[in-house]
Amino acid sequence: MPNLPDPDAWAPLAAAPSIAVVGLGGAGSEAVADLLALGIPGVRAFAVNTDARHLQRTEVEERILLGHRELRGQGSAGNRDAVLRGAEEARDELLRRLRPFDIVFLLAGLGGGTGSALLPYLSRELRDTDILPIPVAFLPFQVEIDTNTDRRANVEASVADLEETGGFLLALANEKLRRFGSLPVPRAFQVRNAYVHSLVTSLVDMVENPSQISVDFASLKNHLRGSDLSTLIVGEYHVSEPERLVHEALKETLLDYRIPERPSILVHLDGGSNFTLDTMDRVLQTLRHRLGQPERLVLGTRMRSEPREVVRLTAVLGGLRPRTVRDALRSRSPGPLVAP
Ligand SMILES: Nc1nc2c(ncn2[C@@H]2O[C@H](COP(=O)(O)OP(=O)(O)OP(=O)(O)O)[C@@H](O)[C@H]2O)c(=O)[nH]1
Ligand SMILES: [Mg+2]
Numbered sequence: 001m002p003n004l005p006d007p008d009a010w011a012p013l014a015a016a017p018s019i020a021v022v023g024l025g026g027a028g029s030e031a032v033a034d035l036l037a038l039g040i041p042g043v044r045a046f047a048v049n050t051d052a053r054h055l056q057r058t059e060v061e062e063r064i065l066l067g068h069r070e071l072r073g074q075g076s077a078g079n080r081d082a083v084l085r086g087a088e089e090a091r092d093e094l095l096r097r098l099r100p101f102d103i104v105f106l107l108a109g110l111g112g113g114t115g116s117a118l119l120p121y122l123s124r125e126l127r128d129t130d131i132l133p134i135p136v137a138f139l140p141f142q143v144e145i146d147t148n149t150d151r152r153a154n155v156e157a158s159v160a161d162l163e164e165t166g167g168f169l170l171a172l173a174n175e176k177l178r179r180f181g182s183l184p185v186p187r188a189f190q191v192r193n194a195y196v197h198s199l200v201t202s203l204v205d206m207v208e209n210p211s212q213i214s215v216d217f218a219s220l221k222n223h224l225r226g227s228d229l230s231t232l233i234v235g236e237y238h239v240s241e242p243e244r245l246v247h248e249a250l251k252e253t254l255l256d257y258r259i260p261e262r263p264s265i266l267v268h269l270d271g272g273s274n275f276t277l278d279t280m281d282r283v284l285q286t287l288r289h290r291l292g293q294p295e296r297l298v299l300g301t302r303m304r305s306e307p308r309e310v311v312r313l314t315a316v317l318g319g320l321r322p323r324t325v326r327d328a329l330r331s332r333s334p335g336p337l338v339a340p
Contacts, residue, residue, distance in 0.1 A: 016208040017102035017217050021200065022046040024118040026075075027109025027138055027189075029058045034193035035200060036060065043204060044101070048094075050083055050114045051075035064097070066090055066114075076113030078150050080157065083117035095125060102217070103132045103207065105200055109174075111140040116154040120161030127165060132221050134203070135162060136170040136196060168224040168316075170199065170231055202234045202314040206268050206300075215268055215300025223266045223298070223316045230264075230318035239275055239311050242282040249313050250290055264296040264318035271301070272308025283313065295319055 021043055023032030029047040036045050036059070047060040052073030055063050065073060067086020076083045087094070098104055106122055108115030119135050126133040137159070145152045162169050172195070177188040207217050224230060235249025269275070269283060280301065288294070295318075 018044075018100060019103045019105070019204055019207070020044045020046060020098065020101040021105040021107065022048060022098070022122070023058070023060065024048050024106060024108040024122070025112055025115030026051065026054050027112075028107040028115050028119075029054065029060065030189070031107045031109075031136075031138070031193045031196060033059045034190055035197050038194060038197045040197070040200060040204070042208070043200075046097070048114075048118060049075075050086060062097070064090075064094070066118075076117075078111075078113045078154060080113045080117040080154055083113050084121060087118060087121050091125065094122070095129065098122075098126065098131065099129070101131060103134060103203075105134045105136060107136045107138075107196070109138040109140065110155040110158050111144055111148075111151040113154065116158040120158055120165060123162060123167075124165050127167065127225070132224055134168050134170065134224065136172070137162065138192070139171055139173045139175070141174045163229060166229060167226065168230050168232075170196075172196070198234055199232050202312065203232065205270070206314055209302060213299060213301050215266060215298060219298060220266065220316070223264070223318060226264075226318055229320040230316055231320060232314070232316055234312070234314050236310050236312045238309060239271060239279060242279050242311070243286045245311055245313050246283060246286040246290060249315065259291060259317055260319050261292045262295045262319070263291055265291065265294045266298040266300070266316040266318075268300040268302070268314045269311060270304075270314070271311040272304045272306055274307040275301075275303055275311055279311070283311075287315075291317075 019042070021032050021035055021040065023029035023046065026049065029049055032045050032047055044062070045060045046062040046064065047055060047058045048064045048066060049055045050065070050067045050071045050073070052065055054075070055065055067076070067083055070082050070085060104126055106119055108119040110116045110119070119137060123133045123135045140151060140155060145155060172192055177192060180188045180191055183191065206215070207220060233249045235245050237245035237248050265287065267287065269280060284299070
């Protein structure tokens with residue numbers, strides 16, 4: 001083998017990372033179906049469940065039934081251990097199906113047996129291969145946790161496992177959907193899923209269209225796989241108001257974290273040819289002002305050749321306190337994303 005490969009040999013390495021979204025259990029599968037309905041071009045979708053009837057009516061291309069020997073396709077009724085036995089049995093087949101991808105989003109509602117068991121299980125299994133897992137957890141309504149100790153135990157066990165694995169965790173609290181109180185429940189879930197859609201498409205866009213400065217797939221991967229818990233924020237605003245852009249990204253209250261004083265930040269700014277150095281500077285100053293001097297800041301920008309009215313900010317915030325998610329579960333009214 002020559003020391004320097006010829007162009008034919010390295011061309012496949014230049015392909016954009018391949019991405020899958022996988023819904024786990026009932027809530028996760030419904031969320032993936034919503035993402036598909038909103039459009040996620042180029043992303044492969046899977047649904048994994050222990051409930052055959054639910055799986056049958058899930059409108060997702062690739063469907064996988066787990067634990068059929070023990071659970072007989074009837075769902076797990078909250079039994080995490082039975083789901084884990086099913087997953088262990090099907091481990092090789094699951095990994096074979098997911099091996100073609102570089103990034104795998106895993107979506108699950110916590111509290112039941114299937115999603116609560118599979119989210120940490122698959123996160124860890126994928127992390128041990130070279131795949132980047134991005135677990136997205138929907139935390140149940142407070143009333144569900146208060147009135148059902150099994151659900152509460154499932155959520156706590158699942159979150160503890162996810163925190164132990166470290167890396168990336170996107171936790172969205174259903175409780176925070178209360179501000180859409182007048183909407184029917186399925187509509188409120190759709191609002192949340194639309195937000196997840198904006199996060200997924202931003203991240204996909206970021207890895208498919210590399211930045212002109214410093215952020216490539218390898219640095220993104222390093223950030224997301226780091227030992228600290230990290231999460232993602234997205235905001236979009238008119239190019240003339242960069243300060244407002246940062247406020248918009250940070251005010252998203254569906255996310256359930258408190259940001260530490262000095263997080264590590266990977267920022268990606270996507271704008272048009274009219275996005276100037278001064279504007280970029282104002283974005284970074286505002287981020288510093290809101291989040292404190294970051295431990296580490298990695299900046300990437302993408303300027304299109306044509307002018308654009310809006311700038312989109314996507315940021316990975318690292319260094320979250322590992323207990324934040326569990327703390328939030330205990331408090332009745334989870335606070336805003338950034339402490340005022
Ligand atoms: N149905 C539904 N439930 C949601 C949604 N978002 C969050 N949840 C919550 O998700 C939690 C888990 O429910 P399911 O997804 O039905 O449970 P499962 O993972 O299928 O587990 P088992 O049915 O026990 O095997 C519940 O506490 C719901 O509050 C959603 O979009 N749809
Ligand atoms: Mg179910």
